[in-house]
Amino acid sequence: MFFFFFDDDNKSDEKQIELHYLSNSISYGVDKIDEKEFFDSHGILEKQESKDGSQDEFKEGDFKRLISEKIRKTIYGEKYSNIVFLAGAGASVTPNQDPKYGKTVRMIADNVIEELHKCSDTLYTLEKLAEKCRYKDGNIVDNRKSEEKGIPVLVDSFNLEDFLSTLFHYRPYVPDDDKEKFNKTIDKILQLIKENTNYSYNGKFLKHGALLNFLSSLSGKDGNKFSVITTNYDVLIEEAAAENNFVIFDGFNFTPLPKFDSNMFEWNLVKEIQNVNTREVEYKDKIFNLVKIHGSLTWEKQDNGDIVRKNKDSITETDKMVMVFPSSDKFAQSYQEPYFELFTKFQELIKRPNTLLISSGFSFADDHISKMITQALKNNSGLKLLVTDFNIDPNRQWNEKSKQYDEIAETDTKYNKNWQELVHLMNEGYSISFLKATMNNDLVDYLSGRYLNDEN
Structure with a gap:
């Protein structure tokens, strides 16, 4: 990893900085907690004193302008x-x-586990599939959150891509008497992914x-x-x-x-x-x-x-x-x-x-x-x-x-x-x-x- 803000002598003064721009010459960030202090790679950003000795507060507009100047050099620095x-x-x-306009992968995964539970009479639940293919040994549900919300809630570490990879690799080894239900469940998951990426x-x-x-x-x-x-x-x-x-x-x-x-x-x-x-x-x-x-x-x-x-x-x-x-x-x-x-x-x-x-x-x-x-x-x-x-x-x-x-x-x-x-x-x-x-x-x-x- 890399240490970004301040040098070694100033680490005791380190703030919790959220990065907004990062390059090999200069970088900018905002204090994550109060979002009112703005920083570059060297420390806190302050406005220059005016001729009359007054000094305005450095604001979000000033911060965005600094970043925009760097972006402009990238975009218009040469004729591509x-x-x-x-x-x-x-x-x-x-x-x-x-969700009407776009869903994250996590939102899609949440929908998949919920919809499979509604079809648990004819299809496998996501937990059962995880158990069968040994993905996290089937431990993919956060029981405490599930009880609070009254619906199954996936653990934070659940990764839909990793899960489907494990599922597809297990597919050739499914017992014959289990294949029809297993394949129907996979088909349902793929249909749900399509439905969850169909926006206008x-x-x-x-x-x-x-x-x-x-x-x-x-x-x-x-x-x-x-x-x-x-x-x-x-x-x-x-x-x-x-x-x-x-x-x-x-x-x-x-x-x-x-x-x-x-x-x-x-x-x-x-x-x-x-x-x-x-x-x-x-x-x-x-x-x-x-x-x-x-x-x-x-x-x-x-x-x-x-x-x-x-x-x-x-x-x-x-x-x-x-x-x-x-x-x-x-x-x-x-x-x-x-x-x-x-x-x-x-x-x-x-x-x-x-x-x-x-x-x-x-x-x-x-x-x-x-x-x-x-x-x-x-x-x-x-x-x-x-x-x-x-x-x-x-x-x-x-x-x-x-x-x-x-x-x-x-x-x-x-x-x-x-x-x-x-x-x-x-x-x-x-x-x-x-x-x-x-x-x-x-x-x-x-x-x-x-x-x-x-x-x-």
């Missing part, structure tokens, strides 16, 4: 020829975590449209498409694009029943300009690539092997869904069609020179994606990375009882080794910075420089 935006699960979540776009609460407009303005014109990479199955980006008059190249052709064709990413839209002497063309604006590397609610595999895009509610059979469900087998699945082509496109994009990669709500818990990014950083000196999330210091955990941060041990399953690798690369001088901001709250405000002109 390639803009890539990586959206993880957190990009679909609203600040108040309203609402521009009042979701800022995907504002983000697309910003990325479009940053990319410029002349056919310089920006790219959105997402691990999400939902169609929030597609619906936001439609609402804001964007054209998407998502790897599907433009037939009545669109079929997957990865070559579509290389195309653009142009029109001829009437000119007596030359044949000039004009590129359509507001156009981008959408690369859904874990599949989509709208993709279905046909009996002949073709992958088509359909209405999301018309796809009901789990074995025809083109979605990489959360498990450790995600890496192996990435070599199958269409995921291999999608991951290849992602790799190709972040290998290009003069590239800006911005991530939002992506935890870097996925090893296969994280390794692609770290390798690209090591081998592409023209790649800059801005990581944004609701928490940019995930290997410290706030202890509400003791009012202090606890370090998460490297041996703990909650320890994020990929995130720590990024911090290590940042400290070695790679172009990486971290910003505490979320897609549906303040991310676009920071990226667009709104706080630079705000009055306190």
Whole structure:
């Protein structure tokens, strides 16, 4: 781990600091307890004295302005020829975590255990499945909290991805007289995951449209498409694009029943300009690539092997869904069609020179994606990375009882080794910075420089 605020002589004065911006040159944070003191790497931030000797209080607006100046240097410090935006699960979540617009993985797991209990006459409960496949020996329920709420409550350490990995690996060893019920339960879990990631776009609460407009303005014109990479199955980006008059190249052709064709990413839209002497063309604006590397609610595999895009509610059979469900087998699945082509496109994009990669709500818990990014950083000196999330210091955990941060041990399953690798690369001088901001709250405000002109 790294010690961030203050030098060794000042450790006795150390505050409980929540990080808001982190880079290898300067970092900023806020006192977690009263949220009224602001710090940089050297200590508390105070306003400069004015000519008349007075000194105003350093406020939140001043703090945001300082961070915005750093973000602006990253965004506009050079003219990028390639803009890539990586959206993880957190990009679909609203600040108040309203389940109508986006759910965390934990919220999905909570729904799964509750719904399986309602079907306990015909399906296995989540606890029974955990017992069968020896996941935590079946001890996945917090009995005290369950009694208080009157419904089964999962223990804090439950990890849906790890659980499904264990479950899928146990599947071949299920006794014959148990297979039907076991497989029906798995099918129900996958259906619940689909249902829990099926949201509709609402521009009042979701800022995907504002983000697309910003990325479009940053990319410029002349056919310089920006790219959105997402691990999400939902169609929030597609619906936001439609609402804001964007054209998407998502790897599907433009037939009545669109079929997957990865070559579509290389195309653009142009029109001829009437000119007596030359044949000039004009590129359509507001156009981008959408690369859904874990599949989509709208993709279905046909009996002949073709992958088509359909209405999301018309796809009901789990074995025809083109979605990489959360498990450790995600890496192996990435070599199958269409995921291999999608991951290849992602790799190709972040290998290009003069590239800006911005991530939002992506935890870097996925090893296969994280390794692609770290390798690209090591081998592409023209790649800059801005990581944004609701928490940019995930290997410290706030202890509400003791009012202090606890370090998460490297041996703990909650320890994020990929995130720590990024911090290590940042400290070695790679172009990486971290910003505490979320897609549906303040991310676009920071990226667009709104706080630079705000009055306190």
